[in-house]
Amino acid sequence: MRSRTPEAEELPGRVASSAGGTRLGDLVARQLTGLCEVAALDKADAETYADVLTGSLGPVAERPLALPPPSRSFLSDDHTPVEFSLSFLPGAAPALRVLLEPGCGSDDMVENGRTGLRAIREMAERWRFDTGHLDRLEDLFFPASAEGPLALWCALELRPGGVPRVKIYLNPAASGQDRAAETVQEALARLGHRKAFAALPKADNLLFVGLDLGDWKAPRVKVYLTHNGLSAEEAGSLPAMTPAGGREQMAGFVRAAGGYTAAEDSELPLRRRTLTCHSFTETATGLPSGYTVHVPVRAYVQHDGQARERAAAVLRSHGMDSDALDRALAAVTPRPLSDGRGLIAYVSLVHQRGHPPRATVYVSSEAYQVQPPHLGPGAGR
Numbered sequence: 001m002r003s004r005t006p007e008a009e010e011l012p013g014r015v016a017s018s019a020g021g022t023r024l025g026d027l028v029a030r031q032l033t034g035l036c037e038v039a040a041l042d043k044a045d046a047e048t049y050a051d052v053l054t055g056s057l058g059p060v061a062e063r064p065l066a067l068p069p070p071s072r073s074f075l076s077d078d079h080t081p082v083e084f085s086l087s088f089l090p091g092a093a094p095a096l097r098v099l100l101e102p103g104c105g106s107d108d109m110v111e112n113g114r115t116g117l118r119a120i121r122e123m124a125e126r127w128r129f130d131t132g133h134l135d136r137l138e139d140l141f142f143p144a145s146a147e148g149p150l151a152l153w154c155a156l157e158l159r160p161g162g163v164p165r166v167k168i169y170l171n172p173a174a175s176g177q178d179r180a181a182e183t184v185q186e187a188l189a190r191l192g193h194r195k196a197f198a199a200l201p202k203a204d205n206l207l208f209v210g211l212d213l214g215d216w217k218a219p220r221v222k223v224y225l226t227h228n229g230l231s232a233e234e235a236g237s238l239p240a241m242t243p244a245g246g247r248e249q250m251a252g253f254v255r256a257a258g259g260y261t262a263a264e265d266s267e268l269p270l271r272r273r274t275l276t277c278h279s280f281t282e283t284a285t286g287l288p289s290g291y292t293v294h295v296p297v298r299a300y301v302q303h304d305g306q307a308r309e310r311a312a313a314v315l316r317s318h319g320m321d322s323d324a325l326d327r328a329l330a331a332v333t334p335r336p337l338s339d340g341r342g343l344i345a346y347v348s349l350v351h352q353r354g355h356p357p358r359a360t361v362y363v364s365s366e367a368y369q370v371q372p373p374h375l376g377p378g379a380g381r
Contacts, residue, residue: 033047034330035328038328053100071104072107097157120154137187204228254295328363344362
């Protein structure tokens with residue numbers, strides 16, 4: 001999960017998508033249905049989840065793609081309010097997730113947030129899960145005069161049986177960027193994680209607070225940070241929870257995703273903003289139980305063919321199925337990968353205590369625009 005608009009501003013020169021005669025809901029439902037097959041979900045589940053996705057978008061799903069995006073959604077480079085991701089483990093089909101902005105029909109953050117809250121509570125009623133953690137934080141993240149580029153995003157982790165796991169993402173700067181740290185510290189304290197804020201590393205920005213809602217064995221509270229100029233070695237040493245052996249693995253992941261060559265110093269920083277996520281599941285120690293690095297791979301390649309090679313190399317190095325990635329990309333778009341940049345937006349690696357490493361590839365819908373390839377000398381690292 002991750003932000004893209006600031007980096008989109010660094011990547012000018014867009015070309016229009018060719019899907020202009022289709023409605024947004026038609027396109028994203030078709031993409032989701034194809035991805036469900038890659039994730040080994042059956043036809044009934046695919047149809048259910050496609051209906052959930054379009055229903056969660058509300059009237060925006062009926063909007064023709066010939067019109068501009070309904071709002072300048074912070075969720076994707078071209079303001080499509082939907083993004084897909086596939087999470088990989090060795091020896092298994094990838095798990096499919098869809099990230100969406102229920103309030104994307106409004107640029108007003110107060111109304112956007114109200115719409116998002118209604119959507120989550122309707123999901124809670126439908127799937128019978130508790131929203132207590134969200135309710136405790138409502139005044140912090142949904143003030144009367146909300147600021148920032150987002151109010152609420154919702155991620156659905158799609159499982160067999162037609163009932164997803166639900167995650168939400170909230171804006172720490174809703175009451176102003178100068179109060180973001182105070183907001184995150186208070187949110188963690190209200191949820192019982194009073195020591196957690198002190199365990200967060202130094203960062204350039206507090207980007208999101210994430211909550212797992214409903215049927216999770218160990219529900220997480222997650223804090224997303226941004227880091228400008230993060231090196232591979234720094235990425236491996238940031239988290240308090242990473243075990244001794246996991247540090248070099250994380251640094252190696254950053255080198256692979258960021259496109260370091262053998263001749264480059266491992267301390268050479270990534271030029272673009274990198275995201276880290278720190279997950280908290282227990283309250284006794286205040287230490288995170290999970291750590292993720294999100295590398296904006298699209299910023300370091302000339303086109304998506306190169307991004308695909310980087311993502312596939314990460315998957316293969318961890319014993320994961322890179323063929324499934326190729327099927328997923330084909331399910332989202334028929335365009336040649338060399339014709340654009342941004343279909344693969346981020347690649348991430350997760351270390352969660354008690355679990356094997358997990359890699360995730362974030363795939364853009366590209367409903368409105370395709371970022372053209374970058375053929376100049378500034379591409380790559």
